[in-house]
Amino acid sequence: xxxxQLGARILLGLVFFVFGxxxxxxxxxxxxxxxxxPPPPDMVEIMNGFLKTIYLMPLVKLLETICGLLLLxxxxxxxxxxxxxxxxxNILGIHLFVERSGLPMAIAISGLTGFLIAKHWKDGFxxxxx
Numbered sequence: 001x002x003x004x005q006l007g008a009r010i011l012l013g014l015v016f017f018v019f020g021x022x023x024x025x026x027x028x029x030x031x032x033x034x035x036x037x038p039p040p041p042d043m044v045e046i047m048n049g050f051l052k053t054i055y056l057m058p059l060v061k062l063l064e065t066i067c068g069l070l071l072l073x074x075x076x077x078x079x080x081x082x083x084x085x086x087x088x089x090n091i092l093g094i095h096l097f098v099e100r101s102g103l104p105m106a107i108a109i110s111g112l113t114g115f116l117i118a119k120h121w122k123d124g125f126x127x128x129x130x
Contacts, residue, residue, distance in 0.1 A: 005119050012112040013071030016084065020064025027051075027058045043099045060087060078120050081113065088113045 022032035039047060050057050064087060067080035088110055095106035 002119075005116065008112045008115050009071050009074065009077065012084075012109065012116065013068045013073075013080075015068070015109060016064045017068030017072055020061050020066075020068050024058060024061035024065055027061055040099055043094075046094070046098060063087065077116070078123075081117055081120065084113060085117070 019034075022034045026032035026036065063083055067084045070076045070080040091102075092106045092110045095102040
């Protein structure tokens with residue numbers, strides 16, 4: 001495995017594991033280990049919509065945590081990337097169109113995800129769970 005690929009996998013796994021777990025704790029017990037700053041008014045409206053679905057945010061944060069852990073330990077990487085891809089697209093969309101302060105991080109996450117998907121593309125993404 002290339003050093004760049006290993007570095008991207010570890011970094012992306014760390015981001016999703018830490019922030020996924022923090023968010024999962026926040027949405028399930030009301031308190032995470034990383035304090036969250038108050039969001040701007042447009043984001044409050046969007047987050048309220050997500051929260052009204054009841055299941056969506058805990059599910060997303062649980063997926064982020066599990067997939068981040070899979071990336072960190074180097075198991076089922078293609079499956080983890082496949083499950084994270086729609087989440088990454090939505091992170092990028094929110095920060096492109098609503099809340100621009102998180103755009104650099106969204107671009108970095110998108111770039112790391114795209115890089116890892118491209119590295120696996122030639123191996124065949126049809127073998128997701130191998």
